[in-house]
Amino acid sequence: xxxxxxxxxxxxxxxxxxxxxxxxxxxxxxxxxxxxxxxxxxxxxxxxxxxxxxxxxxxxxxxxxxxxxxxxxxxxxxxxxxxxxxxxxxxxxxxxxxxxxxxxxxxxxxxxxxxxxxxxxxxxxxxxxxx
Amino acid sequence: xxxxxxxxxxxxxxxxxxxxxxxxxxxxxxxxxxxxxxxxxxxxxxxxxxxxxxxxxxxxxxxxxxxxxxxxxxxxxxxxxxxxxxxxxxxxxxxxxxxxxxxxxxxxxxxxxxxxxxxxxxxxxxxxxxxxxxxxxxxxxxxxxxxxxxxxx
Numbered sequence: 001x002x003x004x005x006x007x008x009x010x011x012x013x014x015x016x017x018x019x020x021x022x023x024x025x026x027x028x029x030x031x032x033x034x035x036x037x038x039x040x041x042x043x044x045x046x047x048x049x050x051x052x053x054x055x056x057x058x059x060x061x062x063x064x065x066x067x068x069x070x071x072x073x074x075x076x077x078x079x080x081x082x083x084x085x086x087x088x089x090x091x092x093x094x095x096x097x098x099x100x101x102x103x104x105x106x107x108x109x110x111x112x113x114x115x116x117x118x119x120x121x122x123x124x125x126x127x128x129x130x131x
Numbered sequence: 132x133x134x135x136x137x138x139x140x141x142x143x144x145x146x147x148x149x150x151x152x153x154x155x156x157x158x159x160x161x162x163x164x165x166x167x168x169x170x171x172x173x174x175x176x177x178x179x180x181x182x183x184x185x186x187x188x189x190x191x192x193x194x195x196x197x198x199x200x201x202x203x204x205x206x207x208x209x210x211x212x213x214x215x216x217x218x219x220x221x222x223x224x225x226x227x228x229x230x231x232x233x234x235x236x237x238x239x240x241x242x243x244x245x246x247x248x249x250x251x252x253x254x255x256x257x258x259x260x261x262x263x264x265x266x267x268x269x270x271x272x273x274x275x276x277x278x279x280x281x282x283x284x
Contacts, residue, residue: 031224031227034223035224038220038221041213041217045210045213049255049259052259054194056183056191059190060183063180063183072180079173083166083169083173086163086167087166087167087170090166090167115177118177118181119176119180119181122180122183122184123180125184126184
């Protein structure tokens with residue numbers, strides 16, 4: 001019965017992009033970054049507790065350690081991506097003015113991309129020079 | 132005629148300002164609020180690394196700020212948001228695979244998420260406060276030693 005009432009064309013079903021024409025990419029990316037962030041956040045909290053009141057030399061040595069540098073870069077990518085996807089939903093839900101909405105969406109994506117690059121660059125610079 | 136109908140005060144359906152939100156709804160909006168707080172926290176984490184690259188004086192400035200009462204309050208707020216978003220996020224992932232996705236499950240989940248957030252936040256602050264004097268003392272000694280060496284050179 002349900003199949004008889006389905007008005008979607010075979011092409012629409014095959015493409016699987018739905019009404020938003022973007023498919024489940026946003027939803028999936030948000031969940032996958034969330035999964036990655038569960039262990040990363042545990043590691044981050046452990047590291048912050050470990051680094052509480054750390055001197056400059058201690059902080060540099062910590063960042064220069066390959067495991068810390070790699071996990072921190074992973075955290076930056078996963079958390080910024082997850083944050084941008086989350087902020088996008090909040091902006092889409094609460095900002096009515098279409099022009100302001102687009103401006104905010106583009107602005108926060110550019111801002112967080114730039115900040116993520118700056119952070120990763122900083123971590124790599126410390127890792128390659130302070131080690 | 133149209134003016135008259137406009138003046139009739141019709142009853143309003145319950146909306147956000149007059150409707151007492153159930154706990155599930157409060158926790159749902161808290162997930163978004165904590166998410167936004169965590170974005171601000173992520174900016175701070177970035178600033179930390181950028182400051183370290185910029186130079187020791189910027190790093191020291193940031194570390195001094197983070198140990199002041201405003202900084203401590205911010206980190207405390209960040210930790211509450213982080214643990215809440217983590218616990219509630221795990222609940223969302225479980226909901227996505229269909230676990231606990233009913234009224235009873237949601238209410239049980241509310242209690243678990245709130246308790247886990249309180250236990251994790253209290254636990255981590257209790258743990259760090261216990262270790263704090265030890266860590267700070269060690270660093271204080273190291274910094275003064277470095278300064279002495281620099282002075283001697």
